[in-house]
Amino acid sequence: MVGFSDSTLNLVLLILLGSGLMMVYSARVINALNWWTIQTVFVSLLLIAEGIHNDATEIIIFGILLLIAKAGIIPILLRRVLKTSRTVWVGEIFLKRAMSLVVAGGLTLLSYVITEPMLALHPSYRNGLAIAIALIFCGLLLMMTRKISMVQVLGVLLIDNGIFLAGFFLTQGMPLLVELGAAFDILVGVVIVGILSKQMLETYDSLNVDHMRSLKG
Amino acid sequence: MVNKESQSVRQLLMSISVALAAVGLVWGTFLISQGGEWIKTGWRFSTDAGAGLSLTWKMDGLTVFFLFILLLGQGLSSLYAVGYLKEYEEKKKSLVSFYVPWFLFLGSMVGVLLADDGFTFLLTWEMMSLFSFFLVLYEHDEPQNRKSAYIYLVMTHVATIFLFAATLFLQAKTGSFAFQEWANVVPSLSTIELNLIFVALFIGLGTKAGFVPFHIWLPYAHSAAPSPVSALMSGVMVKVALYLMIRLVWLTLGPGPVWWGWLFLIVGAFSAVVGILAASTQSDLKKLLAFSTIENVGILTMALGSAFLARSWNSSWAMDLAFIAFFWHTLQHMLFKTLLFMGAGNIIQATHTRNLERLGGLLRRMPKTGFAALLGIVGITALPPLGGFWGELMLFQSLWENTIHLSDGWSKVFLPLAIGILALVGGLSIATFVKWFGISFLGQARSPAAASAKESDPVQTMVPLVVGGLAALTVLWPAMTLALINLPLSVIRTGDVIGISSSAVGKPLLMSSVYLGVILLLTTVIVLLTKRATRKVTATWNCGAALTPSMQYTAGGITNPIRVLFAKVLGSRPKVKGDFAGTQYSLRSLTYTGSVKEVTEDIFIRPLIRGLLWSSAQVRKLQSGSIHLYLAYLLVTLVAVLILGS
Numbered sequence: 001m002v003g004f005s006d007s008t009l010n011l012v013l014l015i016l017l018g019s020g021l022m023m024v025y026s027a028r029v030i031n032a033l034n035w036w037t038i039q040t041v042f043v044s045l046l047l048i049a050e051g052i053h054n055d056a057t058e059i060i061i062f063g064i065l066l067l068i069a070k071a072g073i074i075p076i077l078l079r080r081v082l083k084t085s086r087t088v089w090v091g092e093i094f095l096k097r098a099m100s101l102v103v104a105g106g107l108t109l110l111s112y113v114i115t116e117p118m119l120a121l122h123p124s125y126r127n128g129l130a131i132a133i134a135l136i137f138c139g140l141l142l143m144m145t146r147k148i149s150m151v152q153v154l155g156v157l158l159i160d161n162g163i164f165l166a167g168f169f170l171t172q173g174m175p176l177l178v179e180l181g182a183a184f185d186i187l188v189g190v191v192i193v194g195i196l197s198k199q200m201l202e203t204y205d206s207l208n209v210d211h212m213r214s215l216k217g
Numbered sequence: 218m219v220n221k222e223s224q225s226v227r228q229l230l231m232s233i234s235v236a237l238a239a240v241g242l243v244w245g246t247f248l249i250s251q252g253g254e255w256i257k258t259g260w261r262f263s264t265d266a267g268a269g270l271s272l273t274w275k276m277d278g279l280t281v282f283f284l285f286i287l288l289l290g291q292g293l294s295s296l297y298a299v300g301y302l303k304e305y306e307e308k309k310k311s312l313v314s315f316y317v318p319w320f321l322f323l324g325s326m327v328g329v330l331l332a333d334d335g336f337t338f339l340l341t342w343e344m345m346s347l348f349s350f351f352l353v354l355y356e357h358d359e360p361q362n363r364k365s366a367y368i369y370l371v372m373t374h375v376a377t378i379f380l381f382a383a384t385l386f387l388q389a390k391t392g393s394f395a396f397q398e399w400a401n402v403v404p405s406l407s408t409i410e411l412n413l414i415f416v417a418l419f420i421g422l423g424t425k426a427g428f429v430p431f432h433i434w435l436p437y438a439h440s441a442a443p444s445p446v447s448a449l450m451s452g453v454m455v456k457v458a459l460y461l462m463i464r465l466v467w468l469t470l471g472p473g474p475v476w477w478g479w480l481f482l483i484v485g486a487f488s489a490v491v492g493i494l495a496a497s498t499q500s501d502l503k504k505l506l507a508f509s510t511i512e513n514v515g516i517l518t519m520a521l522g523s524a525f526l527a528r529s530w531n532s533s534w535a536m537d538l539a540f541i542a543f544f545w546h547t548l549q550h551m552l553f554k555t556l557l558f559m560g561a562g563n564i565i566q567a568t569h570t571r572n573l574e575r576l577g578g579l580l581r582r583m584p585k586t587g588f589a590a591l592l593g594i595v596g597i598t599a600l601p602p603l604g605g606f607w608g609e610l611m612l613f614q615s616l617w618e619n620t621i622h623l624s625d626g627w628s629k630v631f632l633p634l635a636i637g638i639l640a641l642v643g644g645l646s647i648a649t650f651v652k653w654f655g656i657s658f659l660g661q662a663r664s665p666a667a668a669s670a671k672e673s674d675p676v677q678t679m680v681p682l683v684v685g686g687l688a689a690l691t692v693l694w695p696a697m698t699l700a701l702i703n704l705p706l707s708v709i710r711t712g713d714v715i716g717i718s719s720s721a722v723g724k725p726l727l728m729s730s731v732y733l734g735v736i737l738l739l740t741t742v743i744v745l746l747t748k749r750a751t752r753k754v755t756a757t758w759n760c761g762a763a764l765t766p767s768m769q770y771t772a773g774g775i776t777n778p779i780r781v782l783f784a785k786v787l788g789s790r791p792k793v794k795g796d797f798a799g800t801q802y803s804l805r806s807l808t809y810t811g812s813v814k815e816v817t818e819d820i821f822i823r824p825l826i827r828g829l830l831w832s833s834a835q836v837r838k839l840q841s842g843s844i845h846l847y848l849a850y851l852l853v854t855l856v857a858v859l860i861l862g863s
Contacts, residue, residue: 093845114859133859140852144845152844213842 010127015042016165017108017131020138020158024104025097029090032142032154033078036161040071043161046168066183074157074190081197082150085207091147093210100145107137118170128169135162149200149207153193160186223306230316231299234323238292245281245288249704256281257707261333272340273395275333278704279468282544283330283460285701286551290453291323293684297559298445300676304566315355315443322348322449329457334394335384338461342380346373346425349454352446353438365437372434376424383417386410400469411470415477418465426458427511428518429488430821436495439507440571444562447503451510451558452551459517459547467525467709475529479631482522486635489515489642491817494787497649497779498813500573500772502561505653506554509597512642513550516612517543519635523615526628530619533710538615540709541726544702546608548691553596553605556684560590563677564657567670573772575664576657582670587658589681594650596688599643602736604692607729609643645779652775661766692729699726773811780813788814 019039026032044067051059095103111133118129139159143152164182197207204211249256259277276284298319305312325348328341350373354366384394390406391398403411424431435455439447466477492511499505520543527536563586564579565571580587592603599605613636620632662668672678691698757764773780780789791811798805839850 110856114856136855137852140848140855144848144852152848209844212844215842 012042012046013127013131015039016161017134020135020161021101021104021108023154023158024138024142025101027090027097029082029087029148029150029154030079032090032151033075033082036154036157037071037075039158039161041067043164044071050168062179065180069183069187070157074187077190077194078150078153081194085150085197085201087148087150087207089148090151091208093145093147095145100141104134104138104141107141108134111137125169129166132162132165132169135159135165138162147208147210149193149197149209152209153190156189157186223312224303227302227306227312228299230320231295231302234295234298234320235292238288238295241288242285242292245285249281256704259333259708270336272337273333274331274337275396276331278706278708279460279463280330282701282705283456284327286456286548287323287326287330287453289687290449290551290555293555293680294445294448294452296683297448297562297677297680300674300680301443301445301562301566303674314351318348318351318355319446322352326453326457330460333396335388335396335399336394339377339380339384343377345454345457346370346377349438349442349446349450352450353442355443355446356441362441365434365441369434369438372424372431376421376431379417379421383414383421386414386417396464396469400471403469403471408474411473415466415470415473418462418470419480422458422461422465423484426455426462426518427488427492427514428484429491429511429515430817432488432492432511433815433818433822435511436504436507439510440501440503444503444558444565447506447562448555448558451507452555455510455514456517456547456551459514459521462521463705463709467521472528473525475526478522478525478527478529480522481518481525482631482635485515485518485520485522486638487515488512488518490638491515491786493642493645493649494779494783495813495815497645497652497776498773498787498789502564502571502573502576502653502657503558504571505573505649506557506561509646509649510550510554512646513546513554513597516609516639516642517546517550519639520546520612520615523612523619526619527615532619535615535618537706537710538611538618540706541699541702542608542611542615544705545604545611545698545726548698548701549596549604549608549688552684552688552691553593556589556593556681556688557597559677559681559684560586560593563673563681564670566673566677568664568666570664570666573653573656576667577660577663577766577769578658579662579667579670580658583658583672583678585678585682586673589678589685590654590658592685592688593681594654598647598650600647602692602733604688604698604729607692607726609639611726613639648776648779652772656770656772656775660769661764663766663769689733692733695726695729773809777811780811786816788816788819 016039019035019042022035023032023039026035044063047066048060048063051057051063092100108130112130115126115130115133136159139155139157139162141155142158143155146152146155160182164179167179200207200211255276256278259275261273261275263271263273265271302312302315305315322345325341325344329338329345332338332341350366350370353369354363356362357366387399387402388394390410391402393399406414420431424434427435439451442450466473489512492508492513492515496505496508496512499508520539524536524539524543527533527539561571563583564576567579567583568576570576596603596605599609616632616636616639620629620636662670759768780787780791783789789811790813791809794808794810796805796807797803
């Protein structure tokens with residue numbers, strides 16, 4: 001389907017997985033954000049390449065929109081929040097960086113095992129789907145093992161990329177409306193998180209979610 | 218001042234309630250006097266409930282008997298309420314939240330009695346629970362009453378879960394809600410299924426009836442409700458639960474194994490003893506009566522147990538005796554408990570306290586209430602001339618009859634034991650009510666409130682006397698009472714139906730009027746003879762000192778021997794503290810603090826609640842408040858679903 005050879009596709013997938021793992025390994029929030037931006041650029045490029053290959057103008061337009069919204073607006077918004085909150089470190093909890101990378105590797109292996117039966121239909125997308133699931137796992141792991149709410153937002157964004165990729169490889173092009181909706185959804189989500197972070201900063205003077213324990217009834 | 222308008226509303230609504238009851242009674246009497254097969258086989262009718270469903274109803278002799286009890290209770294309590302509710306009007310408390318649940322409560326009880334299928338039964342049953350809950354909650358200004366109402370609500374709902382289980386199980390087995398269908402399928406059920414259904418019904422209905430250990434709500438709810446409501450709940454509602462025991466267990470589930478009878482007998486005996494022991498140590502006017510209701514439900518359950526045993530052993534003689542005892546005592550207990558709750562209501566309105574330690578000397582100030590209460594006490598303690606005695610006598614005979622008919626050795630040990638327990642309960646109930654009457658009506662006033670008490674409204678003194686008169690009438694004209702009891706008996710008994718009054722079982726009862734007549738005659742003669750003699754009334758001699766209220770028995774003191782004797786069972790913890798003012802001989806003051814607790818509550822209910830709270834706490838640990846943990850649940854779930862799915 002995609003307009004380039006298998007080796008090129010594998011290279012792109014390697015970059016996607018690698019950036020995901022690097023997000024897990026990042027010590028500074030800003031690094032994780034940068035890795036995520038790189039990943040999103042490549043996801044968008046994948047979509048645009050698909051559009052060019054199929055001569056589908058609307059997919060190309062959508063890819064460009066995705067590039068602008070996700071790789072452009074969201075990083076700017078999040079950077080601003082980071083600057084106002086003066087947050088630097090990701091705040092490891094439960095697992096240190098190295099250990100989380102090991103767990104993330106394990107989860108990647110797990111995702112290969114899990115997707116085995118699903119790939120009986122399309123052996124050539126084996127890597128793509130497995131890596132998509134692996135990204136979802138990495139996102140959840142990231143959310144679980146970091147204290148700063150901004151990292152959790154990045155986790156959600158990582159999961160979103162994973163879901164997008166899974167959809168891309170499984171369905172060969174979801175209805176455009178659904179993809180648009182999903183992209184818009186995450187944009188709105190980030191705006192809400194920006195407001196929430198502001199509230200958290202005002203209330204707790206930090207983005208550490210451990211403070212929210214006091215909200216428990 | 219009482220608002221004219223609300224006064225007329227009260228009189229109008231309560232008159233409607235009384236009139237409805239009266240019309241029902243007259244119409245019912247007319248229908249029955251016509252006779253007919255329907256008394257035995259039932260007369261069915263149904264209401265369309267929409268969606269192709271209909272609520273089915275059935276009226277037969279058994280229903281008619283309990284409807285009679287209900288309508289009589291309704292009429293008397295409503296009439297009493299005309300006077301009783303005046304106080305709330307004076308306090309400017311809205312009565313709307315009394316009237317609405319009052320009528321709906323009565324209506325739903327009629328519905329429960331008439332229901333002929335599981336769905337209708339559960340619907341009306343839940344309505345009955347809910348509206349009685351609202352009535353208990355009527356005086357919700359006091360936190361104590363709110364607590365009582367909530368205990369009642371929780372217990373009644375837990376019980377209903379069991380009823381739902383039994384009903385839905387039978388529905389799944391038969392594909393129908395109709396009782397008749399259930400009865401047809403029962404023979405094909407396995408023993409385990411049958412026993413499980415029985416246990417579910419026993420717990421579900423037993424909670425409402427107040428079997429120990431499911432009784433804990435009863436003393437709270439019955440004493441927190443306004444007096445007319447207490448009278449209805451104690452007199453009628455617990456009987457509705459017993460009615461369903463007969464309808465669902467006896468008539469639908471059939472004979473069943475022998476242990477059902479034993480269970481009824483043992484739980485009944487246990488309830489009677491626990492109920493009366495708790496009553497004897499109470500110093501709350503209405504709680505004491507509520508505990509006595511538990512005792513009487515226990516006696517009724519023993520009668521049911523005796524009937525079940527007699528059926529298993531094919532002894533129709535003992536079964537008839539047990540059922541006559543059951544229905545006779547049901548009627549009598551309704552009358553006497555209604556009367557006593559009305560008496561308690563009068564005392565509470567006159568003195569504004571329920572604490573016996575603060576009453577005393579009321580007989581001189583409230584003579585009519587006192588006389589009526591005395592009638593009620595003679596009845597409820599089963600003293601000879603009035604009806605309570607005859608019911609318990611029949612029960613004794615039935616138990617004895619069962620003992621003779623026995624082949625199995627265990628029963629020869631246990632049945633006489635049950636007879637002994639019944640005798641013990643009778644004795645304790647006399648002690649209890651001597652205390653209830655003696656402390657509140659006799660002696661000197663123990664508080665200014667009691668000293669300034671005034672006789673109640675004429676309606677409120679007239680109705681208890683009417684109830685007492687009715688109770689005397691049931692004994693004076695036993696043929697009528699037996700004709701009424703014959704109605705349910707003709708449904709329950711299979712085979713030939715002869716009027717009880719002409720059968721050998723009923724003959725001794727016909728003598729009851731003679732005994733009453735003789736005693737009345739003797740009393741009259743004695744009164745007339747002693748009137749001639751010269752009497753001289755002087756002050757009680759007290760070694761020259763003046764009499765003070767503190768010289769008399771206290772409510773705690775009069776039944777202290779019982780408390781000492783049954784210390785283990787009552788969980789009694791007496792503590793006596795003397796202040797010797799530094800010397801060894803002169804005593805300045807002596808303080809006695811004693812407390813009893815409900816041991817059954819400690820044994821059955823508290824561990825249950827503790828277990829429930831513990832498991833809830835375990836589940837609550839999942840909700841730690843940590844976002845990371847919540848996300849971990851998400852990850853684990855996702856991985857698990859993906860692994861399981863592939």
